Amino acid sequence: MTAPDPGFEIAPWHLRWQGLDLDALHRTESIFALSNGHIGLRGTLEEGEPVGTPGTYLNGFHEKRTLPYAEAGYGYPEEGQTVVNVTDGKIVRLLVDDEPMDLRYGTTIAHERILDFRSGTLRRSTVWESPTGRRVRIHSERLVSFTERALAVVHYEVEPLDADLELVVQSDLLVNEPISVPRDDPRLAAALDRPLAADFATARDHSATLCHHTRRSGLRMAAAMNHELAVAVTPRCEIYAEDDLARLTIAVDLARGDRVRLTKYLAYGWSSRRSTPALRAQVEAALAAGMETGWETLRQRQRDFLDAYWADADIEIDGDPELQQAVRFALFHVLQAGARGENRAIPAKGLTGTGYDGHAFWDTETFVLPVFTYTMPVVARDALRWRHSTLDRAREHARRLGQPGVMFPWRTIDGAEGSGYWPTGTAAVHVNADIAHAVVRYVAATGDERFERDLGVELLVETARLWDGIGHEDGAGGFRIAGVTGPDEYSALADDNLYTNLMARRNLDAAAAACARHPDIARELGVDADETARWRDRAARMLVPHNDELGVHEQSAGFTHYARWDFAATPPEHYPLLLNYPYFALYRKQVIKQADLTLAMYLCPDEFTAEQKRRNFDYYEALTVRDSSLSAAAQAVLAAEVGHLSLAYDYCVEAALTDLHDLHGNVGSGLHIASLAGTWLGCVGGFGGLRDHDGEISFAPALPDELERIAFRLVWRGRRLSVEIHDHVATYTLRSGDPLRLTHHGTGFRLAEEPRSFPIPKGARVPRPAVPSGREPYRRQRAARS
Ligand code: BGC
Numbered sequence: 001m002t003a004p005d006p007g008f009e010i011a012p013w014h015l016r017w018q019g020l021d022l023d024a025l026h027r028t029e030s031i032f033a034l035s036n037g038h039i040g041l042r043g044t045l046e047e048g049e050p051v052g053t054p055g056t057y058l059n060g061f062h063e064k065r066t067l068p069y070a071e072a073g074y075g076y077p078e079e080g081q082t083v084v085n086v087t088d089g090k091i092v093r094l095l096v097d098d099e100p101m102d103l104r105y106g107t108t109i110a111h112e113r114i115l116d117f118r119s120g121t122l123r124r125s126t127v128w129e130s131p132t133g134r135r136v137r138i139h140s141e142r143l144v145s146f147t148e149r150a151l152a153v154v155h156y157e158v159e160p161l162d163a164d165l166e167l168v169v170q171s172d173l174l175v176n177e178p179i180s181v182p183r184d185d186p187r188l189a190a191a192l193d194r195p196l197a198a199d200f201a202t203a204r205d206h207s208a209t210l211c212h213h214t215r216r217s218g219l220r221m222a223a224a225m226n227h228e229l230a231v232a233v234t235p236r237c238e239i240y241a242e243d244d245l246a247r248l249t250i251a252v253d254l255a256r257g258d259r260v261r262l263t264k265y266l267a268y269g270w271s272s273r274r275s276t277p278a279l280r281a282q283v284e285a286a287l288a289a290g291m292e293t294g295w296e297t298l299r300q301r302q303r304d305f306l307d308a309y310w311a312d313a314d315i316e317i318d319g320d321p322e323l324q325q326a327v328r329f330a331l332f333h334v335l336q337a338g339a340r341g342e343n344r345a346i347p348a349k350g351l352t353g354t355g356y357d358g359h360a361f362w363d364t365e366t367f368v369l370p371v372f373t374y375t376m377p378v379v380a381r382d383a384l385r386w387r388h389s390t391l392d393r394a395r396e397h398a399r400r401l402g403q404p405g406v407m408f409p410w411r412t413i414d415g416a417e418g419s420g421y422w423p424t425g426t427a428a429v430h431v432n433a434d435i436a437h438a439v440v441r442y443v444a445a446t447g448d449e450r451f452e453r454d455l456g457v458e459l460l461v462e463t464a465r466l467w468d469g470i471g472h473e474d475g476a477g478g479f480r481i482a483g484v485t486g487p488d489e490y491s492a493l494a495d496d497n498l499y500t501n502l503m504a505r506r507n508l509d510a511a512a513a514a515c516a517r518h519p520d521i522a523r524e525l526g527v528d529a530d531e532t533a534r535w536r537d538r539a540a541r542m543l544v545p546h547n548d549e550l551g552v553h554e555q556s557a558g559f560t561h562y563a564r565w566d567f568a569a570t571p572p573e574h575y576p577l578l579l580n581y582p583y584f585a586l587y588r589k590q591v592i593k594q595a596d597l598t599l600a601m602y603l604c605p606d607e608f609t610a611e612q613k614r615r616n617f618d619y620y621e622a623l624t625v626r627d628s629s630l631s632a633a634a635q636a637v638l639a640a641e642v643g644h645l646s647l648a649y650d651y652c653v654e655a656a657l658t659d660l661h662d663l664h665g666n667v668g669s670g671l672h673i674a675s676l677a678g679t680w681l682g683c684v685g686g687f688g689g690l691r692d693h694d695g696e697i698s699f700a701p702a703l704p705d706e707l708e709r710i711a712f713r714l715v716w717r718g719r720r721l722s723v724e725i726h727d728h729v730a731t732y733t734l735r736s737g738d739p740l741r742l743t744h745h746g747t748g749f750r751l752a753e754e755p756r757s758f759p760i761p762k763g764a765r766v767p768r769p770a771v772p773s774g775r776e777p778y779r780r781q782r783a784a785r786s
Pocket of ligand 1: 348362489593627628629630674
């Protein structure tokens with residue numbers, strides 16, 4: 001876990017980057033990406049170059065490609081999907097007395113960028129001297145609107161700093177930008193060459209529209225731009241549009257102190273069904289509405305939207321300013337990944353890069369949706385609606401593999417399985433149970449009966465049916481699930497993966513309970529009393545592997561009997577192991593990529609005693625190398641529960657800094673949204689001890705010595721709550737809504753208008769467990785090196 005100097009100024013509500021480091025472009029473009037869950041713009045410089053990876057994405061817009069196999073097999077997915085870099089509207093080029101403004105030439109006198117978590121904008125300020133000694137100051141501010149879903153705006157201002165200058169500003173819509181993608185890392189994306197074919201181009205006055213389609217997936221899109229121009233003298237303006245480029249050119253002679261101010265409005269739309277004229281009409285309408293609203297009002301609406309978000313979602317941390325900033329950075333990007341996705345997936349990288357081909361995984365339901373369920377539940381509902389809309393594909397996939405019910409894909413954009421490496425893809429059937437779990441959590445937290453009736457019951461029933469097909473009776477009264485892959489991808493095709501079995505058990509019970517609540521819907525879905533009785537019976541008899549001699553649960557049957565990985569002989573540069581060792585070696589050893597059994601102890605807390613949790617945690621801790629960014633957060637939550645508060649803090653920090661410090665060396669291909677969401681889990685599930693179980697929530701707060709105070713907020717069944725942990729006391733406040741009953745460290749209490757405070761029981765001091773050698777949490781590694 002090595003990290004470059006992150007280079008960000010530490011501040012509670014923004015992220016500021018000063019100076020120019022061209023090697024950091026890929027990294028900072030992901031970190032400064034703006035998105036509303038529908039449109040995503042990487043944080044590239046307005047002038048288009050220098051650039052790491054130009055990126056403009058529309059959620060769900062993808063191209064298909066044939067998946068290459070050295071040896072094909074029955075049932076392998078034939079086609080994969082890859083996110084497409086669409087029409088780039090961020091570009092505003094500048095020429096200063098004929099010299100293209102390019103930070104690789106001339107002198108950059110000052111340069112800073114600020115991602116502001118409250119205004120929801122990216123600001124930039126640059127003072128540049130051209131190779132011939134002409135100086136200009138540039139200010140820009142851009143937003144991708146949370147309130148106007150199809151809209152983004154770039155506000156751009158140039159000012160000559162000394163002599164009178166001839167400036168030319170060119171505002172582009174650019175299609176099929178060249179992109180170089182390294183090909184030696186399976187976590188990156190397939191390279192698509194010129195993915196968009198032109199359908200239509202038009203330009204008039206200050207506006208232009210370009211329409212394109214993808215060749216194989218047959219999706220159509222439109223992008224449009226229009227401009228407001230403020231300048232003291234009359235400029236010369238020209239506009240044109242051709243297949244892959246539309247350009248507004250503004251030439252103006254400016255005296256020192258004068259300014260050109262350009263507000264560029266961008267609208268995007270795509271569809272698999274709507275025609276090119278319909279899409280054109282859609283984006284031009286969105287643009288007209290956006291311009292009618294105007295930059296200042298759009299900016300104000302952005303701020304209001306974020307004020308409302310922070311009022312329900314903020315986490316305050318005293319004692320570690322870097323963690324405070326990282327937590328807000330995380331919450332901001334999680335919001336950006338999902339806010340206006342509206343019936344589309346929340347991809348593992350959000351809309352910040354092409355990593356993992358833009359696919360969504362179980363990350364959404366297990367890591368991201370808890371955050372939305374308790375802060376902005378409508379987003380959780382919409383993401384589950386998207387899953388529901390893909391039921392037919394999941395059904396088809398199950399049929400192809402000879403299974404009942406549905407098999408949701410391991411990785412996908414449009415609902416079809418996109419994993420070509422089936423042992424860690426298709427076989428990771430726990431995704432079914434993860435979705436079911438998210439449905440149960442959402443319904444419990446909101447009481448949204450309409451969702452449950454319309455979509456929830458069907459999701460629960462169809463996911464539950466799979467376990468009937470892939471499980472079997474073991475002849476000794478147990479029900480087993482063989483040959484599946486759990487969360488730990490350094491084990492594949494394991495028998496009785498404990499996580500899968502326990503989550504399947506919950507899935508089966510939840511489906512039976514939902515059918516009992518809604519017998520009419522159950523009937524429509526063809527569920528009868530025999531089926532629900534069978535589900536309950538199998539759930540009760542589900543095998544839970546345990547090694548009695550060691551006194552720990554088994555991650556999967558026989559796991560603790562494998563040879564241990566030789567951690568001492570593994571040099572630090574050999575991590576992540578997946579890039580340096582064959583799966584053949586990893587699968588046969590006790591070495592764990594990411595929290596698996598530990599995650600099960602978090603999501604299924606009632607299945608383990610406190611003592612079992614402690615023993616299990618310590619055992620698996622020594623084997624878990626955290627080669628996946630999903631791991632640290634889950635470890636943080638459990639570490640806090642079993643009393644390793646300082647370790648929990650270390651893991652929470654690691655999850656929070658994963659992207660800011662580029663801990664996995666691949667942030668350039670996009671942010672790790674699950675890890676960012678995991679930061680919330682670490683704080684709220686770890687230090688707050690929040691658990692949701694049996695339709696109720698409970699808290700068991702505790703603070704590590706490293707922190708002075710944490711306060712967080714939650715939305716629960718229409719109420720707004722806050723919890724503050726400070727000075728060995730937890731204070732619960734009902735900010736709005738009806739009184740309710742809560743639990744503090746196992747003791748129930750009623751919360752009404754008056755805040756309630758309770759002491760935090762002193763936990764027994766427990767020795768810090770061993771971690772694999774060389775895999776200490778990030779800050780400890782950094783401290784050891786310096
Ligand atoms: C992890 C998976 C995860 C995927 C996408 C992989 O490295 O092992 O659990 O779903 O990344 O984030």
